[in-house]
Amino acid sequence: MSTFVQIAVNVPSLAGVFDYSLPESLAGRVREGQLVVVPFGKQTVQGVILRFIDQPSIPQTKEINELVDPEPVLTSVQIAFAESLAKSTLSPLAAILALFLPSGLSRQADILFAIRESGFDPRSTTPDLTSLASRLVKLLRERGPLRSRQIDRAIAHLEWRRTAQALVKRGVLTSQSVLPPAGVRSKFIRTAQLAVSPETAEALMPEIGSTQATRTRRQKALRFLIEHPDAINVSWVYAESGCNLTDLQDLGERELLTLRETEIWRDPLEKIKDWESEKRDLVLTNEQQNAWQKLESGFDEMAAGKPFLLHGVTGSGKTELYLRAAQEAIRRGRQAIILVPEISLTPQTVRRFLARFPGQVGLIHSKLSEGERYDTWRRARSGLLKIIIGPRSALFTPLPNPGLIVLDECHDASYYNSEPPFYNAVSAAQTYAQICGGVCILGSATPSIVQRHQAEVGESIHLELTQRLSSDPLTESAEGLDLPPVHIVDLREELKAGNRGIFSRELSEALGNTLKRGEQAILFLNRRGTATYVFCRDCGYVVKCPRCDAPLTYHFSTGEKLLCHRCGYERQMPKKCPECGNTNIRAYGLGSEKVEAETQTLFPKARTLRWDWETTRQKDAHEIILSHFVSGRADVLVGTQMLAKGLDLPRVTLVGIVLADVGLNLPDPFAAERVFQVLTQVAGRAGRSSRGGLVVLQTFTPEHYAIQAAALHDVNGFYKEELTQRKRLGYPPYSQLVRLEYRHYDPAKAEKEARALAVKLQGRLKADGRNLTTLIGPAPCFFNKLDGRFRWQIVLRGANLEPLVGGRLAPDWRVETEPVSLL
Ligand code: ADP
């Protein structure tokens, strides 16, 4: 074995691979994929051993300091996958490698610092300590050994690391690399529930605190609990009343309420034991059997290695095939990765895997503590777990020999990592499956344009399931029911009739009837609906850029200007509609708050619940809001994108799509597809029971193909038309896009950087004779400010774009090689 290794060091700004030598002391213990600590310049950093090499590329190599863990953290197949992913996403290798490590491990050299226990007093022997050094020593003496992260928190904003290293050199401190805790802790939420009758609570209210302010807070909390007799998450009580845990504990001591800890993630196995056995040996239907034959042959070594697109409506038996495929992988001594959009929203799928493969399934979900995550990761690495289920990040779990990767609901937006390192888990999974010689199944009722096209041109194998199966007690009620009818309401007609409200006459009537019958309604608003564009309320004309034909957006902060976010074109807000000449031209934006308020005005008795970005920032809010709605504690759910996820809400008989076309007019080639996907999914939420259902879709552009197709549930029609459009405009799948974004607090700086890079890229395009590659921009992004920073972008369009950009950009550029939006 050679004594040199290539190591990817974890220095975010540097992204480098360097050669090191092995010290005598580690002889025989070093393996590929291990996490190590190495000297780097004056620092000590973590790195991953990529491979052994015969000859280092530099004459003088440094030695590895130590191993963080005796077991490799990445398999050699994972190393190949990581390198390939870094290349295709143009991301630093270190950033990609970090995806593979459990969160505690991936941190840069997590080191435990402590005062050296040699009985020597740093104060007396080191009178020359800097003030920062004294502070460190004092901190460690007071609090005992601390991890870097803890010191970061205690000494905010100061570069203490170098000082700490100096103190280690001088023998004042010790330092040692550490692993995250391995202990598995369960996760609990705290709930509160009234413990006395409402009358008793009311009667005692005057005495529950010494100051007026305290009493008011606590009274509010009690009143809230009176209104909500079930045990309720204390966060809700805090939010409603402004009280805190001390208040609730005090009320608990007065025996007015009960505080409890409730485990959130109970063992899902418990509930399902009864139907586990009966479902084991289903006879596949003919359609399933046909699909299965092809899937099964995919496991053979001679297989072509193409991914499968399993295209089938909900309830057509896709999951059953995933289960078989997993069984087959296990039979062959391999493991499976099952990716789902979000575990808390796909409990049925998860349960079926747990039932079919008891004791062999590891779940990765957002509620795992760091310890639990690490534990699952280790059990997977050791081969104890045969199946890993989780969101996109589960793709990076270290399985010894993965033979199957499934992406359920493969069209879902959550498969895209929209922060650096940007990656698309659907493409990444295909790459990984190819590298490890495994089967990759993409399953969906509504595959994306690109996914369908991939199947059409033979890059993936199309398997279709067209029939709904009836044996599932949970979907039985929906069986045989057609998708709900969709009524399109032309909002221009409403305006002509003098109705300027948010709700058309048809929608408010339908809402009224639904409430009268005691049924539930969903009012859906596209999240992007908060963006403001300008259109004529009489004729529907949308003000567009003369150069890009993209809708201009309204910017109030810059003095009523309209701006093109592709090319930077600017104009004044028009006084009259350029099309019909009327003055009814307005900026239009609409939020879910407004919809909720309007609902309450029209139907004061309706109990409304809002489910959007704002109300779900709080932890567990999703589950709470959902369970509230499902259990009938609200009549109307007003919400954004989350509503589109595959939820089963049997009591919902009306879906109101408040404004279908807002997202449609965004200057983004993916806008139509996004709107179509979300509309079809939201429309599918109505009428899931025998009571039937209705969808009212309000729009200003009823003639748009995305709206028409969504109203008819016409997936194929939309696909054809959208492909035609993409081809005409030269967008994916007919081209590749690379999006380059620059953010800065100073708008001038952001603009300057973007312009400079654009000039450079133009030059390179010329020099390389790339006539077919276009550069779009530079221009401010559509959402031109984020977290106080101004965003500018450049979009490259063509083919084989990686070499143009790869390794040539300053690290503060955000690079996306497979963007899902150009906003
Ligand atoms: P999907 O994943 O496409 O939504 P599922 O795999 O969940 O579909 O199948 C829907 C229902 O039909 C489930 O209850 C499942 O157990 C049942 N099912 C699937 N395949 C068969 C089969 N071959 N025979 C009988 N029932 C089946």
Ligand code: ZN
């Ligand atoms: Zn323009």
